Amino acid sequence: MTVRTASLPPAPVPARSPAASFSRDVATVFTREITPSVRDPLGLLFTMAQPLLLLFFFGPLLGGVGAGGGGGSWQWFVPGVLVMLTLFGPMMAGYNLLVELLGGAMERMLVSPMNRTAMLIGRTLKEFAVLLVQAVLIVLLAVPMGFELYPLGLLAGLLLLAVFGVGLGSLSFLLAMKSAPSGELFYGVTQLAVFPLMLLSGVLLPMDFGPQWLQTVAMVNPVTHIADAMRALFTGSFTDPSIAWGALSAAAVAAVGLTFGTRAMRKGVGV
Amino acid sequence: MIHARKLSRTFTRKRGKERVEAVRGLDLDVEAGTLLAFLGPNGAGKSTTLRMLTTLLPPTSGSATVAGGDIAGDPSAVRRRIGYVSQKNAASDHHRVRDELVAQGKAYGMTRARAKERADELLDRLELRELADRTPTTLSGGQRRRVDIALGLVHAPELLFLDEPSTGLDPHSRAEVWEFILRLREESGMTLFLTTHYLEEADTMAERVVIVDRGRTIADGTADELKAELAGDRIDLGLRDTSDAARANGVAARFASAPADPSPTPSGTADPTVRIPVPNADSALPEVLAAMEGAGVKVATARGVRPTLDDVFLALTGRSLTEEEPTE
Ligand SMILES: Nc1ncnc2c1ncn2[C@@H]1O[C@H](COP(=O)(O)OP(=O)(O)O)[C@@H](O)[C@H]1O
């Protein structure tokens, strides 16, 4: 091997404010995460197709539920689907992190001076970007079928999901870090947790007619409150108290996730 | 460049039932510009030491300053100045090589334009230009390793840690990787701290060899110093006749710089061998042969043996480094 000679330049480290470097780190991680999808969009196409299938095959079955608001079942179903997708996205983010943790790419980023919390957020924001595109697609297709659009409610709802998603993503990362090197804990918990969280929140089926114990469980499930808040926002009822509960739940999940996720990264990842 | 004091790390497994003292009270000072090889068998604590020095893992106790920063108190300062090529693959399977290099530049605060420029420089330097748009899954082991090294060099660190840079590569790729490492050093004067469990590498490439075993430093010096002090030269004589062994031992004792190998005749072997430790094998050989002839010992074969680092390790631990099978 002949190595061409070129002297090594000193590393430029521009001085910036902490906030500016934090957002730059988020952007760096986000861009890195999304680049493979942009380069090879086939996987992305499948991801997009998935909620649409759900909308078309599952939606019509819901005829009677969610009676009340103008758009009827669509007004009830669309926010539910979006919450459900928010449950799956962070799981993927955690899985991707686990793979990079076991592979060594994560370690390489951890020796860089990037902010650890920014690394967590950048990763989940990638999943959120995918969710955003999915949301836009779903809404665009649901409108002609009778879904009534409240733009402000939609925006607020997506913001709520962003906060919730970052929290869930960080929890998923925490789990990934704890389950290295075997990864089994991660696969086990995500399989066991995601479906109960989803089913016991009424995202796809209304809980109103379930037995008392089910309703009690649903009450302590933060996903329930987020789904309720989303539904209120999607019907434009901005004064509904469920919105406050939903916001609180999302903020709590985010605070817990980011705190413990960042702490785990600082403590060192045992691989 | 590195000052470590009583650096220790204990892992607890199975809820505290099993304790592994991976590194025990390591003291180490490394001057700027050195090429240091950290040599030891698998499980000696090499990677754990590197992961502490690179701020990835907090020590259980002890302290260290690396490239002017305290690893616990000011990890960001350390991170900005050091590079780390881990034992594993630094580039993710599904990212193109160039994309990873650009992302790495940005992680160190470069603008997008600068990061791209730097990525292209490194692609040229490491002859990865044709592989720039491939993903690491399609690369050979040696090519992947070059990508890992390029990623560690993006921000032109003053100090580069390499964890087993050549392990698992075929001989040709190993030579390539080494050629690059040595060239790099010549050009940039970078301090290099690498680990290896290959004896020859530590022997021929490094200026300073630190031998570790079971979490402790057991020897530290240039390869020649270690060999001279801890193992020394040796003369191996093959005897024609087993009955000469006793006389041969008597002669050997006059030259031996240390007690001679007590078993010159492994029983049952056809040609008995006498091993004589001497200060300098080349100059002692003719004298020893003359003395043997004078004593009537018939010598069949004679060989001056210079010690290897394995002999050093053997002298220190009673075990051979090469005996231990590499396990991850
Ligand atoms: N994350 C970890 N958890 C538990 N034990 C570990 C961990 N990392 C390393 N060890 C143990 O510490 C010891 C030293 O390991 P390591 O530093 O990887 O050795 P080397 O790199 O010299 O082969 C080994 O016994 C290993 O099993």
Ligand SMILES: [Mg+2]
């Ligand atoms: Mg190792």
